[in-house]
Amino acid sequence: MSIPYEASGRVEQKTRTRQALVEAARELLAGGSTPRVEDAAVRARISRTTAYRYFANQRSLLLAAQPQMQPDTLLPPDAPREPRARLAAFMSGFAAYNLRWEPQLRSALRLSLEDATAERPLLRRGRAIGWIEDALAPLANDHPHVDRHALAVAIRSATGIESLIWLMDIAGQTRDEAATTVRGTALALLDAALAATGDAAAAAT
16 A cells, blocks of 8 residues: 655655645735645745645645634634624624635635535535534524524525625625625524514414
């Protein structure tokens, strides 16, 4: 059985070389380009031949350049328990996360539109749904009839990096304005869900 290139020989040096290529790709993404393996090699001052030993193609490089910061929650330690205030606090963190990693997430969005049988990019892994469900956790006690998962999916669909890109690139909003818009959208979806369950409860009485 063959041994992967990075798992043999000078492993620590190879780890540093790989990380240098990843950081170079991230810098190029931040500058607005979609780097090829050879572009990252030039940026990192590594030979093209060596770079291709780590990344066989552009897709594998761009996957490696995706955000590595994926915490369990984006809520602050002192997050409120009142549902609306808690969701507003989460959305501030969620928008900041998406804008911090915007170049890499734009790249991940492009990869998400490619071959569905290939390795899943970040945007297909659904981590944000769990974050939003965590933000909506108080609803379990205060509003048990709200389907928190369905609400989390609705909020994610309307407030993720895709929405921010549209707001900035098409609607012409600034980054701050786009963050404000998606936060308002999330709160409107929460309000609608609460109103719907309230109406249903009133009809049942």
